[in-house]
Amino acid sequence: MTEKPSTSAKTQAIKQVSSIWLVPLIAVGIGIWMLFQYMTAQGPQITLKMETAEGIEVGKTEIKALNVKVGVVTKVVLNEDYSSIEVTAQMNKDAARMLKDDTLFWVVKPRIGKSGVSGLDTLLSGAYIQLQPGRSDVAKFDFEVLDVPPVAPPDAKGLRLILTHNEAGKLGVGDPVLYEGFTVGRVEKTTFDTATKKAHYQLFIFEPYDSLIRKRTRFWLTSGVDLQMSAEGFNLKIGSIESLITGGVSFRVPKGRDPGELITKDYSKFRLYNNLKLVRERFFDEYLEYVMMFEESVRGLQPGAPVEYKGIRIGTVQKVPLKLPSYGHGFTNKHIPVLVRIELGRVWDHSDNITLEALKASMTSEFQHGLRATLKTGNLLTGALLVDLDVYPEEKMPKQKEFDGYAVFPTKAGGFAQIQRDITSILKKINNLPVEDTLETLNTTLQTSQQTLRAAESVAKELKGLLAAKDTQAIPGEVRESLQKIQDTLDGYGPNAAPYQNLEQALAEFEQVMVELQPVLRQLNTKPNSLIFTSEKAADPIPAGGQK
Numbered sequence: 337m338t339e340k341p342s343t344s345a346k347t348q349a350i351k352q353v354s355s356i357w358l359v360p361l362i363a364v365g366i367g368i369w370m371l372f373q374y375m376t377a378q379g380p381q382i383t384l385k386m387e388t389a390e391g392i393e394v395g396k397t398e399i400k401a402l403n404v405k406v407g408v409v410t411k412v413v414l415n416e417d418y419s420s421i422e423v424t425a426q427m428n429k430d431a432a433r434m435l436k437d438d439t440l441f442w443v444v445k446p447r448i449g450k451s452g453v454s455g456l457d458t459l460l461s462g463a464y465i466q467l468q469p470g471r472s473d474v475a476k477f478d479f480e481v482l483d484v485p486p487v488a489p490p491d492a493k494g495l496r497l498i499l500t501h502n503e504a505g506k507l508g509v510g511d512p513v514l515y516e517g518f519t520v521g522r523v524e525k526t527t528f529d530t531a532t533k534k535a536h537y538q539l540f541i542f543e544p545y546d547s548l549i550r551k552r553t554r555f556w557l558t559s560g561v562d563l564q565m566s567a568e569g570f571n572l573k574i575g576s577i578e579s580l581i582t583g584g585v586s587f588r589v590p591k592g593r594d595p596g597e598l599i600t601k602d603y604s605k606f607r608l609y610n611n612l613k614l615v616r617e618r619f620f621d622e623y624l625e626y627v628m629m630f631e632e633s634v635r636g637l638q639p640g641a642p643v644e645y646k647g648i649r650i651g652t653v654q655k656v657p658l659k660l661p662s663y664g665h666g667f668t669n670k671h672i673p674v675l676v677r678i679e680l681g682r683v684w685d686h687s688d689n690i691t692l693e694a695l696k697a698s699m700t701s702e703f704q705h706g707l708r709a710t711l712k713t714g715n716l717l718t719g720a721l722l723v724d725l726d727v728y729p730e731e732k733m734p735k736q737k738e739f740d741g742y743a744v745f746p747t748k749a750g751g752f753a754q755i756q757r758d759i760t761s762i763l764k765k766i767n768n769l770p771v772e773d774t775l776e777t778l779n780t781t782l783q784t785s786q787q788t789l790r791a792a793e794s795v796a797k798e799l800k801g802l803l804a805a806k807d808t809q810a811i812p813g814e815v816r817e818s819l820q821k822i823q824d825t826l827d828g829y830g831p832n833a834a835p836y837q838n839l840e841q842a843l844a845e846f847e848q849v850m851v852e853l854q855p856v857l858r859q860l861n862t863k864p865n866s867l868i869f870t871s872e873k874a875a876d877p878i879p880a881g882g883q884k
Contacts, residue, residue: 379407379427384441384465386421386481391445391463399425399441401467406431409465423481425465435477436470442482484509487522488540495546495599496524497539499555499585499608504528504535506557506608512584513539514558520545523585537608539585549604550589551596556609558586590616620679623651624696626745627658628709628723629671629736637711637721643676645725651678653723659740673739676709676723706731708748775850782843799823 389412391397399407411424427435445463468486470476487510488494499507504526513521525538541549585608589595609615634656643651658673678699684690699707708731712724734746800823 379429379432380435380477381410382407382425382427382435382477382479384423384425384479384481385415386423386443387483389421389423391443392421392423392465393462396462397464399427399431399465399467400444401431401434401469406434406467431467434467434469435475437472437474437476439470439476439479440468440482440486441479442466442485444485487524488542492540493543494521495541495543495549496602497541497549497599498603498605499537499539500534500605501537501608502534506535507537507585513541514584514586515545515548515588520548537585538603546600547598548587549599551599552593553587553589553595553599553606554609554615555585555587555606556612556615558584586612620652620681622680622692623677624680624692624699625654625742626676626678626699627739627742628674628676628745628747629739630674630711630747631670631672632711632749634672634674634711634721636713636719637674637723641714641720641722643678643709643723643725650682650725651676651723658742674723675742676745702727703746704733705729708746710748778843778846785839796823 386392392409392412394409394412397409398405399409405428407425407427409423410426413422413424414420415422442465443463444466465481466485507523507526509523509526511523512519513523521539521541523537524540527536527538528534529536637653637656639653639656641653642649643653653674653676655675658675678695680690680692680695683695706727706729707725708728710724710726711721714720714722728748731746731748734744736744738744
């Protein structure tokens, strides 16, 4: 029997996943790996605060450290109150270790500043942000971009100091720090403390010049040209070329002083003086304060003016005036109080070991022997005054011993004031002369003299008639000769005689002089100082229009 072929199909299991799906799986794996690699290669994002976005472009502006790219700007927006710019930057992975609390950022672009010309290479490549790595252990991701490059990096070798001054704007960032005219540092930062109301200037002194900073080192402002006009005359100083353009600050230990110990601590504070003269005066910190009461004008006397004895400075004027006229006294008080200092170091050398008490006792003794203060012109060109001391044995000790808590230093009127006072006294005496009574007496005398001359003339006429008579001619010749002499004598007093004419001319001239003297006496009575100072020039007359 023949077998029939089977008509049922054979079944076989088919695989559910084709090998073709390996391709997208591999692609996804590669994508995930690339994403992982990208994420692990990226560094942190940082935020930079800037005053302006000038020269900053998203995706183009790079962040560099030592001219190596370590990041790029990814976003630039205004802050919430529109007061500044917030820049977001994506940093490289290796740059994360540079982002510390003391890391610094600034924009590199073409600059012309106090330290020279920089950033010229950015004219073609464009501006970029420079990163200066920090050394702190504290990480940070928000920074403020500096307006100018820093003077020195945080790890630079040297010494940082803080100078204080009552006014801001005395120094700027980058100004030189000079020692004997040589640049040894720079000004790093300027701030103003609102609590103490003082300006702070941070300096960086480069190594090895930091060894010049001692405890008694003094700092003062240096300008290119220092011209001073005072009671002591003219003083002109010219600094270095850089200080001539930008100014700066100088320092040193004053000559003849102990420098003190070496300063090694950063941010030690020192006072900033306006000039070297104030530095020198600062060492005269032991002094006696006195009030000088002057009657004459103190115009031209300024604080800082010298107090001298025979040309040797022994003190300084402190305040002019000490107090203004107050209610109850007012301007009727003729004295102007001036506060002065008699400085111990100027009177005696420090090596003498003289105390202030000894100086005070010595000054009191000198007052009793006639030591007095006067105002004296120190500079004819500027009109500056100084206080000059001298001994006047004839002067008596004043009654006033104190004023407003200060001991009074006896004074005496100055040279010009004394001359003016003497002239005024003389003019007052002249003005008090009885000129009108004298003129009346002279007039009376002239009238009496005229009557006497008329009587003599009458007698002469009678004698002449008597001599012409025949009876008189019969008198012996001797008697006649005697009468003739009498006649000649009387004729000498007649109207045509020389003595009569001379007397009459003298009286007329005297009367003319007195008439001309009247305006002068009135002028002296009105303005006693007109003998010294010329009167004001009268205005030119203006012709009036004629009548039509």
